[in-house]
Amino acid sequence: MEWKIVGVIAAISTTSGFIPQLIRGIRTKRLEDVSPIMYMLMIFGFIMWLFYGMHLRDVIIIGANVVALTFSSFILILRHKYLKQKNKVY
Amino acid sequence: MEWKIVGVIAAISTTSGFIPQLIRGIRTKRLEDVSPIMYMLMIFGFIMWLFYGMHLRDVIIIGANVVALTFSSFILILRHKYLKQKNKVY
Numbered sequence: 001m002e003w004k005i006v007g008v009i010a011a012i013s014t015t016s017g018f019i020p021q022l023i024r025g026i027r028t029k030r031l032e033d034v035s036p037i038m039y040m041l042m043i044f045g046f047i048m049w050l051f052y053g054m055h056l057r058d059v060i061i062i063g064a065n066v067v068a069l070t071f072s073s074f075i076l077i078l079r080h081k082y083l084k085q086k087n088k089v090y
Numbered sequence: 091m092e093w094k095i096v097g098v099i100a101a102i103s104t105t106s107g108f109i110p111q112l113i114r115g116i117r118t119k120r121l122e123d124v125s126p127i128m129y130m131l132m133i134f135g136f137i138m139w140l141f142y143g144m145h146l147r148d149v150i151i152i153g154a155n156v157v158a159l160t161f162s163s164f165i166l167i168l169r170h171k172y173l174k175q176k177n178k179v180y
Contacts, residue, residue, distance in 0.1 A: 007142040013135025020127035033123035037110035045103025052097040052150075060142075 011064035018071035031079035039076040043069060101154035108161035121169035129166040133159060
């Protein structure tokens with residue numbers, strides 16, 4: 001039971017990690033320094049982890065990767081949007 | 091056996107995801123847009139995943155999180171270093 005708690009804390013931390021990045025991006029309207037290749041690799045990786053979690057039937061791994069997948073996709077989309085807006089202005 | 095491959099691909103993707111971010115940071119000497127709170131949460135989370143992986147005795151989860159922990163720590167340290175250098179110049 002205690003191990004489930006460690007897993008849940010792990011899942012919440014690495015998943016919610018993308019929230020401050022998303023908030024920072026929305027606030028500053030800048031995500032230029034953020035690597036798009038990193039997020040592409042991450043999104044692909046989260047989908048693979050999702051399958052692996054399904055195989056292990058581990059709800060924590062599945063849940064963590066669904067949420068991480070959602071947030072990291074948003075960051076990549078916003079980065080593209082902000083760079084497009086910037087290029088229009090200058 | 092095929093599932094091990096899915097796990098390894100997942101681990102390599104989410105782990106190596108930090109490499110392009112590290113390279114981008116070193117190349118541009120800019121990591122300002124990268125959220126420090128994100129990396130602090132991630133580092134904490136990877137340590138928790140490490141313990142969870144040890145509990146599951148899953149070498150893939152353990153290995154992935156050791157590497158992710160190393161790279162994300164480097165990104166956070168470099169961000170601090172570059173911001174300090176920038177503040178000296180201006």
